[in-house]
Structures are given as C-alpha cells and as structure tokens.
Amino acid sequence: AQRVTQPEKLLSVFKGAPVELKCNYSYSGSPELFWYVQYSRQRLQLLLRHISRESIKGFTADLNKGETSFHLKKPFAQEEDSAMYYCALKETGANNLFFGTGTRLTVIP
Amino acid sequence: GAVVSQHPSWVICKSGTSVKIECRSLDFQATTMFWYRQFPKQSLMLMATSNEGSKATYEQGVEKDKFLINHASLTLSTLTVTSAHPEDSSFYICSARRTLLYEQYFGPGTRLTVT
Numbered sequence: 001a002q003r004v005t006q007p008e009k010l011l012s013v014f015k016g017a018p019v020e021l022k023c024n025y026s027y028s029g030s031p032e033l034f035w036y037v038q039y040s041r042q043r044l045q046l047l048l049r050h051i052s053r054e055s056i057k058g059f060t061a062d063l064n065k066g067e068t069s070f071h072l073k074k075p076f077a078q079e080e081d082s083a084m085y086y087c088a089l090k091e092t093g094a095n096n097l098f099f100g101t102g103t104r105l106t107v108i109p
Numbered sequence: 110g111a112v113v114s115q116h117p118s119w120v121i122c123k124s125g126t127s128v129k130i131e132c133r134s135l136d137f138q139a140t141t142m143f144w145y146r147q148f149p150k151q152s153l154m155l156m157a158t159s160n161e162g163s164k165a166t167y168e169q170g171v172e173k174d175k176f177l178i179n180h181a182s183l184t185l186s187t188l189t190v191t192s193a194h195p196e197d198s199s200f201y202i203c204s205a206r207r208t209l210l211y212e213q214y215f216g217p218g219t220r221l222t223v224t
Contacts, residue, residue, distance in 0.1 A: 009150075036215075042217075043113075043202075043215045043216060043217045043218065044153075044202070044204075044215040045214075045215065046212055046213075049212075086152065086153070095141060095158050095166075096143055096155050096158055097143075097155070097213065098155070099152045099153045099154075100152060101151060101152040102152055
C-alpha cells in the first residue's frame with residue numbers, strides 16, 4: 001500500500017503566486033513527516049520536517065492528522081523554487097523513510 | 110554541513126558483470142546507511158538499510174544475493190550489483206544518517222547502465 005501520496009506530478013505557478021504541494025499519508029500511528037527538495041542537477045536535501053514547525057525558504061507545512069495531510073505551502077513563489085519536491089514519512093520506531101512519487105514545481109517568470 | 114559522496118557518479122557495464130558503488134559520509138559518522146533505487150520519473154524506492162558491522166536489512170522484493178551491501182565502517186557502505194542485467198539499469202542513491210540524530214543526508218546518486 002502506498003504510504004505517501006502526492007497527487008500532482010507536475011505543478012506550474014506564476015512567480016509571486018501562492019503555491020501548495022499536496023501530500024497525504026496512510027499510517028495509523030504517529031508519523032514523522034518531511035519534505036525533501038531536489039533542485040536541478042543537485043542531490044536530494046531536507047527542506048523541513050513537521051516536528052520542527054519551522055519555515056524554510058518561505059515554505060511551511062502543517063501536519064493535519066484529521067485529514068492525514070502534510071501539504072507544503074508558500075505564499076509567494078519564486079523562480080528559484082522550481083524543483084522536484086518529495087514528501088516522506090517515517091513510521092514510529094522505523095529506521096527508514098517512505099517517499100511519495102514527487103511533484104515537479106515550475107515557477108513561471 | 111554533512112556531506113555524502115558516491116562513486117562512481119555513472120557507470121556502464123556489460124550484462125553479466127558486477128559493479129560496485131561506494132557511499133561515503135565525508136565529515137560525519139553514520140551508523141546507518143540506506144540504499145535507494147530510482148527509475149525515471151518515479152520515486153525513490155528503498156532497497157536496503159545497512160548498519161555498520163551488521164548484515165543489511167533488505168526490503169521485500171529486493172534480492173540480497175544480487176545486491177550485495179557491505180557497511181564495514183562508520184563512513185563507508187558499498188553496493189555491489191552482481192551479474193548485472195539491463196533491467197538493473199537505474200539511478201542508485203545512498204543516504205547516511207548521523208549517529209544519534211535522525212536526519213538522512215543523501216548522496217548525489219550513481220547512474221548505472223547495463224548493456
């Protein structure tokens with residue numbers, strides 16, 4: 001069963017527009033959720049994690065246990081935000097991450 | 110910051126041969142390293158989890174005899190694809206987890222092409 005679902009493979013927004021990348025998960029316990037980003041020709045890197053409740057590069061993500069979602073949001077998209085974004089889940093006591101299929105974000109100048 | 114390197118970055122080999130990919134944590138010790146496989150336009154699929162000094166734990170469907178993983182030190186893990194076939198062609202990515210902290214740091218990946 002797919003533990004992490006990212007329904008959008010591709011998402012395009014204009015510069016300055018708000019952006020939301022969707023992530024839903026399937027897990028009955030208390031999950032740890034992460035967003036990873038992969039810029040062109042670069043390695044995968046951690047963007048943010050839900051337990052930190054931080055804003056990185058203007059991005060935020062709130063864990064909604066009722067909707068089992070962890071959507072990534074930014075109020076004003078920038079061109080440099082264009083990248084591949086992966087949502088990932090870590091189950092309680094597990095050693096590894098389960099990744100969604102990723103969303104490619106393109107910010108149009 | 111924590112850096113993970115992989116070598117080689119790309120490799121072409123003939124069907125039936127074996128190829129070894131190295132994953133190194135350059136500036137930190139990693140008790141756990143992970144090996145992923147990524148097909149074009151698809152997500153990362155975990156192949157195995159490797160703990161230093163012990164046998165790797167393979168995910169369901171991953172042949173342990175075909176994908177040999179060795180984690181001999183706190184800074185090095187290797188993945189050997191034995192008797193490679195064209196269907197093994199893929200992008201292989203490793204990640205390393207700092208001791209006592211969770212965050213995984215990813216290597217740049219190795220593109221394997223089997224002809």
